[in-house]
Amino acid sequence: MVTPPSFKFISFGIKEYIPVLELKNWLELINTVLTSGIVIFSGALLLYLIIYNLRTKVTRSFIGLLACVLITYFADLALVGVEGPGVATIWLRIQWIGITFTPAAYLDFSNALLATTGTQSKKRDIATRISYLLSAGVLLGVGFSDWIVRDGKLLPGTPRLFPGPLFPLFVLYFLTTVIWGTINVFWARSRCLTSTSRRRMTYLAATVAAPAAGVFPFLLITGVKGVTAGLGLWLLLVLGNIGVGWMLVVLAYSVAFFGALTPDRAVKHRLVRFLLRGPFAATLVVVVIIVASRTEQWIGLPGSRLVLFGAVATVILIQLGIELAKPLIDRALYRQDQPEIAWIQDLSNRLLTTTDLRQFLENVLTALCDLLRVKTAFITVIDGNTPHLEVVCGSLDPRTADKLPPEAWQTWSGETLSSSRRLERHNSLFVWNGYWLAPLYTQDQTRVIGVVGMTARAPEPDLTPEEREGLTSLLAQATAALEDRQLQQGIFSALEHIIPEIEDIQRRRGVMYYVGEEALTGFDLVENEEFRQSVHDALNHYWGGPNLTAQPLLSLRIVEHAVQEYGGNTIKGVRAVLREAIERLRPDGQRKMTAPEWLLYNILELKFLQGHKVREVAHRLVMSESDLYRKQRIAIEAVTQALAEMEEQESLKENGSSVQVDVAPQSTPSEATDPTTAV
Known part of the structure; x- marks a missing residue:
């Protein structure tokens, strides 16, 4: 719908030309950017709702409404720079797919909102079906006749169709349906009993006019009088698209909570991060592409190269900026639960998976082998008085852990080992079958949770003070890792028992109670x-x-x-x-x-x-x-x-x-x- 802006070059007597855009052309450029943004956000929100929240009637009906907005604005965007009247006419008629079905989708969406408050009506259901049939009839009239609209002219900046004989009837149908739908939304809000449901319905009521205002063919009305696209019209288009874009985001934000089985904070976090990393980043890339393609005269580089550099830099900087702004975003989203959320996030970063534990223990054993100048070391975990070989550094028979004598992990009281035992104790280490063994005690020194074994470089331990200090430090690290892992396994075991209850709570959260204080679900x-x-x-x-x-x-x-x-x-x-x-x-x-x-x-x-x-x-x-x-x-x-x-x-x-x-x-x-x- 917008042609590329024209440039004026004014000489200042220094052989340099500064391109100056007229105000009208600036408005055309801004409108193109806004139209692109609405297309990007509409498409992204539509995909988001399909993936994450297709399960509710409210969401499904809103997806239909969003699809109408997407088709209408995409056709507007496709018309930018079109020169042939034949191509423009085709796109203008394709645009009516979104325009004609908006009233029906609008009524369907408002009816679904009313249903969430507990009021259902067969008359409204029938009216919704009839509206879809009427919209289909209007679309056939637009596609195969001139009764609704007829071919127009490719006016500067604003290609448009002209109204046909039955266009006033379509306007009446459009306005009647939209007004009815708006009344339904406000009625649904008045039926809400809780503050949360009333607040969300208020957001919906305040922004529900956006789809209708965005797709209504206002230019056909101006086309009746032969009005061309002047400065005032472009200013109205820009202001209107700003309002429509903002209201669409708020509207989709409100719909995203209907029937959600995850906590509100999770829905907010997922949606905000999706909007920032997806449609917001894509819109900024479009802005950079448009600006770069029009500034090659200033910098002296080819426009294609500027577009490439600008798009790449924008993608990288946006992702970096979002990551740096994450604490601020979390603080804004989790104002009331910030300490708990920070603790949960910190916990997830500190949890040790089995792979994490194995990698950490491998690093400990590698450092131990380097410290003592030996080729083999291993860690055996004691679980239920049974040894399990956890990590090995070097070559080792896998059955070594099975052969390990129980004395290696049983609590040592200090008495002299009997001759029947197979271990020889030297201070804190044991000598067994060519290995030095070091038990790993819990923090309270009451239980052995593991055993570290290393190749014996001498019949008896001959550690230097530096080696003994390093060995003590490495054994402490291994002990701490095993203790943390056992504690986490206990937590996971407890969570497994309460997860069904948590899922039930989340399932109940997805149920929106609007009316009926004593009703049973x-x-x-x-x-x-x-x-x-x-x-x-x-x-x-x-x-x-x-x-x-x-x-x-x-x-x-x-x-x-x-x-x-x-x-x-x-x-x-x-x-x-x-x-x-x-x-x-x-x-x-x-x-x-x-x-x-x-x-x-x-x-x-x-x-x-x-x-x-x-x-x-x-x-x-x-x-x-x-x-x-x-x-x-x-x-x-x-x-x-x-x-x-x-x-x-x-x-x-x-x-x-x-x-x-x-x-x-x-x-x-x-x-x-x-x-x-x-x-």
């Missing part, structure tokens, strides 16, 4: 032991018994509504709900008694709905009774999950007291656990 029901037990008892007493109508099963909305439908008959209501939950587990197709995919449903239907005995069910399903009991537990868990999903869907129908859980789709127990292999 699927997580609460499935993980509630009392609820699972009540489902088990109700199924066992399906044909009669007190547990069929026990709490907390009766507190479910679906049960309350079912009881009302059966005229207040609690037993019939509970049976109907259980029967529906079991039917949800019924696979598609013809029923087969021995097929693996039918196993859970067959157990539930035969055992509980029909009331057959265990022996009869096992016989019909061709399995042992013990195996049947194991599969029955899995089947009951599947019913519990189905009831939780039914309760959640029921809560979504009650606006004002419902909860929408926008999390990744979870497989049902029948899918998550193969009944043929479950134990």
